Amino acid sequence: MHNLISSYGFPLLGGAMIGLAASLVLLTHGRIAGIAGLFGGLFLPGHDARPFRFWFVAGLVGAGLALSWVYPTAFSTSRTPSITVVGVAGLLVGYGTRLGGGCTSGHGVCGLCRLSVRSLIATMTFMVAGMATVFVANHLGGSQ
């Protein structure tokens, strides 16, 4: 039972909180809660609503602070890829999310809820690309 809650209950609860937060962003600021877009628009030229972006990202980081204080096991770092791999991954995620106009939240959660064809195609593409990458990494990298 405990296993069932931690395996599916926590993801479901966390997901519901994410959905609620995205709804709050829409209700108060009328914006799509896409993290790559909100974060990038904070420092890339030609974007509006910088105070909103700043405070939203500050809230995200604040959540990390709160979690590491009351629920540090949320950040399990077991079997984390090496720093070099993570650095390259960040570069790809930054480039890709800006080129494709969204990430897991913008295209995945918000876009699919808006029944956007663009977001459906983007979501399927990054899911398949991610799965293919893990497959290749596990079989060629021999990490497992």
Next chain:
Amino acid sequence: MKSSVTAAGAGLLFGLGLGFSGMVQPAKVIGFLDIFGHWDPSLMFVMMGAMAVHFVLSRMIQRRDQPLFDSKFHQPATKAVDRKLVLGAAVFGIGWGLGGFCPGPALVTVASGALSAVVFVGTMALGMVIQHGVHASKTRGRR
């Protein structure tokens, strides 16, 4: 003032959700993407939870004439399914599979002091700047 509180509150709630959901654990994300190996389907429930709530609430919210602290709802300008969309999503997916981080969870994890998240957010910002630069030089070339 009020709007910065709601913005920070939404970010906080979003971040706590990511923390509880398991999305901040790169190994778990990679396990979720490992459908040909030891597949861990639990993160699918994050998507289900988020969409169940947002699908309903976003429709109720958009019946309003305008949001609370802005004059209009900002919808994405582009509708086109083009090469940029697919290529960008593919590059993002490769990075997601390699590092196990997507943008939100990485920003939350930075606060835990994990070096990997700090490095990831740094190179992610760099990747965004590079993309912006490439895009800017391309549009200049077209003129």
